[in-house]
Amino acid sequence: MKKLLIILAATLVLVLGSSGNFREYYGARGVAVNIADNNSSYIGFECPEMTLYLANGDSTGVISVKNNLGEDVELYFSTPNDILTFSNPTFLYAGEEKLVEAEFRGSQGEYTIPIDIEAFWDNGSAKIPACSVKVVDPAVRMSKVLLSGNTTVPLFTREVWKFRILVESDAGDNYTILDTIPAEFEVLSIAASDGSFATHHPGAGRSCTTKIVWDVYVEGTEFMDVTIATKHNPAGKQEFTSPGSYNLNDGAEIKGLGIVSNPIIVKAVR
Structure with missing residues (x-):
């Protein structure tokens, strides 16, 4: 006091x-x-x-x-x-x-x-x-933009979204971009403006996430477009099965720099 x-x-x-x-x-x-x-x-x-x-x-x-x-x-x-x-x-x-x-x-x-x-x-x-x-x-900046799809969706209904990872750099350098798609979704397509990318699926079956690794040289602006959809869970039910907020993806990260983008969040309702 x-x-x-x-x-x-x-x-x-x-x-x-x-x-x-x-x-x-x-x-x-x-x-x-x-x-x-x-x-x-x-x-x-x-x-x-x-x-x-x-x-x-x-x-x-x-x-x-x-x-x-x-x-x-x-x-x-x-x-x-x-x-x-x-x-x-x-x-x-x-x-x-x-x-x-x-x-x-x-x-x-x-x-x-x-x-x-x-x-x-x-x-x-x-x-x-x-x-x-x-x-x-920083010399490099990154953000995510939802290009298509609803941010409020019903339960037990297949939904499709397309989002963009946008990387901007004034310096001109090589970067590795990491992103994770949660287990509730399947990746339908990926298209990058430049560079090379790969996907990995840690876990097993329908419960595994999707890891995206994108190596790209950026001087100006480069982007990656990712299309995903809700999938059936291990019990065979169409996601989402519970109301609440879900990340379409975790915040993308520029490896080694600690720079993380915004996540994209949707809400499932009854």
């Missing part, structure tokens, strides 16, 4: 503790009460622990903030050289929590970017050194 100290002062100053929350409040009345850390801090914030893989111009959520002031607040976010650019201000009602997005404006490389917050409310203001995010703009 930390002390909430309120003393006579001409201006309002807020001091930030190392955990990323306001720990002490200096204000205009001579009383003191106790507050808890974390949840009852005045402005709570959290940056993602994972590395963000972004290219110049990409936008994503970079910091989560919560207003515990007891009144509405306007927040202005900034970073050195505006390498992360925010649509300021962000307005939060009392008790509101929000994930704030920013646009990355940088070149290829690895960055650790500190975020500062300036907060304004009716009874005061504060400058807050918040947290840092790690951003990597």
Whole structure:
């Protein structure tokens, strides 16, 4: 527990503790009460622990903030050289929590970017050194796009989907792309814009997955189109047999670089 100290002062100053929350409040009345850390801090914030893989111009959520002031607040976010650019201000009602997005404006490389917050409310203001995010703009980028097929499907019905693995590189290099098709699906066809590929089936019978290995030189853009369908399970029933969310494939990975694409997810309903 930390002390909430309120003393006579001409201006309002807020001091930030190392955990990323306001720990002490200096204000205009001579009383003191106790507050808890974390949840009852005045402005709570959290940056993602994972590395963000972004290219110049990409936008994503970079910091989560919560207003515990007891009144509405306007927040202005900034970073050195505006390498992360925010649509300021962000307005939060009392008790509101929000994930704030920013646009990355940088070149290829690895960055650790500190975020500062300036907060304004009716009874005061504060400058807050918040947290840092790690951003990597790699020489190669990868994504998945659903080209055809439904994202909501009925149970016990054969469905067909076609998706694309898209690889972009400014450097020009050889890459090995790995992907996994879960056991609920069969691969109907694969077509690549360039390079060579192979499939492997670890496991046995109808319960095995399909592993795709694609070796390709990329300078600019290359892609692989994969067509899959739900198959019969080991009991002979047509997938999907249970409602829920299913990955058409796991996130494709660029071997040796740790770069993973988004998965494509569909929902089975009764």
